[in-house]
Amino acid sequence: MKELGLGLLIIGLISLALPFINPNIHYVFLTWIDQWGSAVAWGIRGGITLLGLVLWLGFKDRG
Numbered sequence: 001m002k003e004l005g006l007g008l009l010i011i012g013l014i015s016l017a018l019p020f021i022n023p024n025i026h027y028v029f030l031t032w033i034d035q036w037g038s039a040v041a042w043g044i045r046g047g048i049t050l051l052g053l054v055l056w057l058g059f060k061d062r063g
Contacts, residue, residue: 005055012049 015030033041 001055002059005052005057005059008048008052009056010052012045012052015045016049 015033018030033044036044
């Protein structure tokens, strides 16, 4: 679970940063999020990042 959390955290952070780096590039894994509007898209990105952080920190100390 620690690896899944880290993966989600990294994907979430990348998805949060990409719109600021180059907003003209449409990535396949981000375009479906933007179809529901800006607020929902940011909520999904934040939720993925938060879930990854919780999983990574929750299972970090367990072998």
